[in-house]
Amino acid sequence: MQNSELTDEELLSLLKNNDHAAFEHIYRRYWKSLFRQLYAKSGNVELAEELTQTIFVSIWERRTSLCVQHLPSYLDAAARFSFINHIRSIAKEIRYADAQKANENSTQEANSLNTLNVEEITSQLHQALNHLPKKTQEVFLMSRMEYQPIKKIAQALQLSEKAVEYHITKSLKTLRIALRDYLTIGAIFTFYHLYEVFSLI
Known part of the structure; x- marks a missing residue:
């Protein structure tokens, strides 16, 4: 049987046994969808x-x-x-740079980040969600x-x-529009907070 005819479970079983061809097929099968998501x-x-x-x-x-x-689901x-960890890593670098600038009494850019109002962003998120059907x-x-994957959502609803x-x-389009005013100054820092906020909705 060709790898293209194998199920994910069969490919994963082969992968555990160091089957590089199985890995390559998993890669070809899911690379595009994973890339699009990221x-x-x-x-x-x-x-x-x-x-x-x-x-x-x-x-x-x-x-x-x-x-x-x-x-x-695993992917x-x-x-x-992967994306959250990347944002957190960048946020840590920003905060470190912010502290360094503060120590050097150069806080102009740091202040621009500190003006981001997380509570206001949370409020905007809630309002945007509440206006959705x-x-x-x-x-x-x-x-x-x-x-939940799309297939399960479709079945449930x-x-x-x-x-x-x-x-x-x-x-997502509605939320992007609602948050457009927050994606200029310190956009990456804002995204970090958005993930924390989303977890509280």
Whole structure:
């Protein structure tokens, strides 16, 4: 049987036995969707490519110890945490640079970051979500808060997968518009806080 005909479970089983061909097929099967997910989060082609490659390198390095029940869900979670960790890393660098500038009595840029009002951003998020149609809110929360795959959301809400994708796109577009005023000064720092805020919604 060709690798292209194997299920994810069969490919993962082969991968545990150091089958490089199985890894290459997993890579070809999921690279594009993983890249698109990371690009949607970052808006940066180079960063999305780098994080995608890092995830697959990690899969190969940990191939013998991987415990994966559902590969698409595993990759979705890996993309999410990879991006969050990247943002947190950058946020730490910003805070360190901010402290250094404060010690040197050069706080002009630091003050621009400190003016970001997290409570106001939280309020904007809540308002934007509350203005969405009920079905769109349900899809958004299941997708972005509960991390459920599109197929499961479609089954739970008795929608087509295309409809679920439409609601997700609609909700993200609405949130981007609602937060457009916060994506100028210290955008990366803001995104870090947004992930913390989203977890509280």
